[in-house]
Amino acid sequence: MSLVVRTGPQEYECGIGVLDSLTSKLKARGIRKAVIVHGTNSWKRAETYLSHLINSEITLEFVAFNGECTYEEVNRIVERLKETHAEAIIGVGGGKLMDTVKYAAEKITGVQSILIPTLASNCAPWTPLSVMYTADGVCLGFDIHTKQVALLAIEPSLLLDAPVNYFVAGVADTLAKWYESDVILSRPEHQTNALLLISRAAALNCRDTIVNYGQQAVADIQTHSLTPAFIQVCETIIAVSGLVGGLGDEYARTTIAHAVHDKLTIFPETHVFLHGEKVAYGIMVQLAFEEKWVEVARLAVFYESLQLPKTLTDLNLSRLTDDQLAAFTASVALDNNLIQSGYEAAKEDIQKAIHSLEDYLGIKVVSETKMGESL
The missing domain is CATH 3.40.50.1970 (Rossmann fold)
Structure with a gap:
């Protein structure tokens, strides 16, 4: 290693x-x-x-x-x-x-x-x-x-004093730290490396902080209320999330969610969306790829509360042709960071995940389950 x-x-x-x-x-x-x-x-x-x-x-x-x-x-x-x-x-x-x-x-x-x-x-x-x-x-x-x-x-x-949408994007980007890194960091061969264990703990802290205090922190910035919850989420977005990749190196840096973000930037229609907003969609694609549909449904509740994109339609990409989607998923599968992380994802399976996600969220009636009860 x-x-x-x-x-x-x-x-x-x-x-x-x-x-x-x-x-x-x-x-x-x-x-x-x-x-x-x-x-x-x-x-x-x-x-x-x-x-x-x-x-x-x-x-x-x-x-x-x-x-x-x-x-x-x-x-x-x-x-x-x-x-x-x-x-x-x-x-x-x-x-x-x-x-x-x-x-x-x-x-x-x-x-x-x-x-x-x-x-x-x-x-x-x-x-x-x-x-x-x-x-x-x-x-x-x-x-x-x-x-x-x-x-x-x-x-x-x-x-x-910052715009609320930038803060919401930060919340989503930080949530990705857990979903992207845990598949790699949870492997048995990584359970004996002290630094990778700390990296995984930092990723879990990111998820738990966002789950427990994210919505409150967003409400705080909307009302301009400087609270412990707001400060804790800010430090998690900037510092704790930075520790995940800093300690875990290529084993904890990025997988599908950020690869999706990076390749989405080729579409001018997505340039109005912030980094974290595109990463939020990438999380959904990754969960669909992993067939974690219960998690998709539960996370959709959280996304709805913060108006984060869940589908291609939400990203102004509802008119993508089959050829465009195929080229996009091929570029995601060939992303250098995705390959270096050891996360195996074929272009056909990523494309299938995107189609499945659109179908699932198109017919799924999201429950009122609270995010904090789901993870």
Whole structure:
């Protein structure tokens, strides 16, 4: 067995007011010049939380993110880092921005990455890898980095200001950690590896936290209520879910659900959906592939409550031709991450699962069973 463990940031802190001490944390690292890469709407929400840093003696250069984590965007930001002789790059925004910032820091020796997420929508702030896209939003796969994030600082009040749909997408993406990894991690040959056991425990924690507190946390962000449930779910989305792949490596990273997401990005109709929303559909395909129909029915209740996509129709893909579906399922079956995980899935069986899922959810009357009672 070859297992490479990449646990996460060198330093992580989550708490109300955590950004007030950001200046001192940078100084402790010898940082005097930094480039801040930021989104547009996210920066409007985050700027007030960073007033202490902005008004400090640390020299700051501000760079607007272009919206996609592409190799071209990474290189553009690398050039800005070189021009300013910055010692750190600070990312303020969502997952694609986080991935771009991590990659830029990876490319320059001595540059540290500081991440301040404005969304709890995935584990991008935690993981030492970047998911790469074309400028048109087509997923190309991911690249693993040798450099860890120097500091990940989470201000829960900032995450509470985020759009609700991004948070819901984060809930779905985190739920996938269990469904994707357990098939591999539960194999007998993996029960004697200490790190894989911890990875599986983290995946189970992801599922249980989402099941027990996910709906409450969504209600909290809708009412702008900063509660322990909301903070717990945020940390699970960002940190605990990141530990699953960090500790489990290729044995716990992705299987069908994320492979489905990646290949869905070739369809322009799906670009209006967030990463976690497409992963949510991928979970359903995986459960159909495994013929876990009771689980599909129970999970459908949870999806309905959060308006997550369950079928191709929900993803604006009801008019796919047989040839398009065949090409799509073939690309899923050939996904490198799916193959490397050891999860065997033939294209014909994936296509059958998609058809079966559409038929099942088209006629199934979902019960009122609570999610917490089903798993």
